[in-house]
Amino acid sequence: MTPVEGFAPLPDPPYYAVIFTSLRSGEDEGYAAMAEEMDRLAAEQPGYIGVEFVRNQGGQSITVSYWRTQEALQNWKAVAAHTLAQQLGKDRWYRHYTLRVARVERAYSGPEGR
Amino acid sequence: MTPVEGFAPLPDPPYYAVIFTSLRSGEDEGYAAMAEEMDRLAAEQPGYIGVEFVRNQGGQSITVSYWRTQEALQNWKAVAAHTLAQQLGKDRWYRHYTLRVARVERAYSGPEGR
Numbered sequence: 246m247t248p249v250e251g252f253a254p255l256p257d258p259p260y261y262a263v264i265f266t267s268l269r270s271g272e273d274e275g276y277a278a279m280a281e282e283m284d285r286l287a288a289e290q291p292g293y294i295g296v297e298f299v300r301n302q303g304g305q306s307i308t309v310s311y312w313r314t315q316e317a318l319q320n321w322k323a324v325a326a327h328t329l330a331q332q333l334g335k336d337r338w339y340r341h342y343t344l345r346v347a348r349v350e351r352a353y354s355g356p357e358g359r
Numbered sequence: 360m361t362p363v364e365g366f367a368p369l370p371d372p373p374y375y376a377v378i379f380t381s382l383r384s385g386e387d388e389g390y391a392a393m394a395e396e397m398d399r400l401a402a403e404q405p406g407y408i409g410v411e412f413v414r415n416q417g418g419q420s421i422t423v424s425y426w427r428t429q430e431a432l433q434n435w436k437a438v439a440a441h442t443l444a445q446q447l448g449k450d451r452w453y454r455h456y457t458l459r460v461a462r463v464e465r466a467y468s469g470p471e472g473r
Contacts, residue, residue: 249455251419252380262461264376264423266366266411297380299413299421305365307413307421309378335470341363343468347376347461354457356449 253295253311258349260294261312267334267342269304276338279330286326292317304340311349318346367409367425372463374408375426381448381456383418390452393444400440406431418454425463432460 269276287293292313300306312318321327334342383390401407406427414420426432435441448456 249382251382252455252457255457255459258459262376262378262459264378264463266423268363268365297421299415299419301413301415305413307411307423309380309421309423339470341366341468342470343366343369343466345369345372345376345463345466347463349378349459349461352457352459354455356453356456 251297252354253297253309255352255354256294256313258352260349261315261318262347262349263308263310263312263318264345264347265308265310265342267306267308268340269306270338270340271304272337274337275333279333283327283330286324287321290317290321290324292320315346365411366468367411367423369466369468370408370427372466374463375429375432376461376463377424377426377432378459378461379422379424379456380458381420381422382454383420384452384454385418386451388451389447393447397441397444400438401435404431404435404438406434429460 284296287296287310294311294313296308296310298306298308310318312321398410401410401424408425408427410422410424412420412422424432426435
């Protein structure tokens with residue numbers, strides 16, 4: 246099944262979700278280019294499933310990336326360019342963030358048959 | 360620790376996340392009142408931790424609600440008023456959605472010490 250635009254694919258569980266909730270600092274320098282580069286690089290990683298991202302006008306956003314295994318997301322965390330992006334995020338772009346790693350156990354989509 | 364506005368609390372894992380990604384249909388009748396009522400009702404349920412919600416101008420949103428146990432989220436799914444809201448969501452408000460239930464295994468917040 247082709248995923249709907251803006252939605253990540255729905256493979257059979259289990260797999261992993263990284264839920265990143267953030268509030269931007271208002272400092273934008275370098276952010277857009279880095280975010281685009283990270284999206285491109287993440288999509289190249291082994292075990293990458295997809296990503297969902299929504300931001301509102303207040304600078305709050307939720308990003309959920311999906312990975313086939315824990316190992317895949319650990320490897321992504323360790324990619325050098327991504328490590329730099331994380332550091333810049335801490336230093337510059339985010340006022341606050343939370344990151345949660347979760348194992349997806351059930352999943353479905355809708356509406357169907359309405 | 361008091362949670363930051365817009366962020367759910369960060370209890371020690373494990374606990375559960377319900378990741379609901381949706382695209383609205385453009386049909387708004389009754390949606391806002393129901394959403395508010397569901398927020399209020401969810402917060403009263405045993406085992407509720409908190410919720411994070413971001414919507415953009417295109418009608419795409421990600422809602423992540425957090426629950427202490429699987430039982431707590433199953434109970435919430437079965438609450439009668441919530442069942443009605445789910446049905447109206449299917450029939451009326453959503454063009455597409457995905458729902459994933461995931462067990463949170465690690466979590467942290469930042470930036471700290473910058």
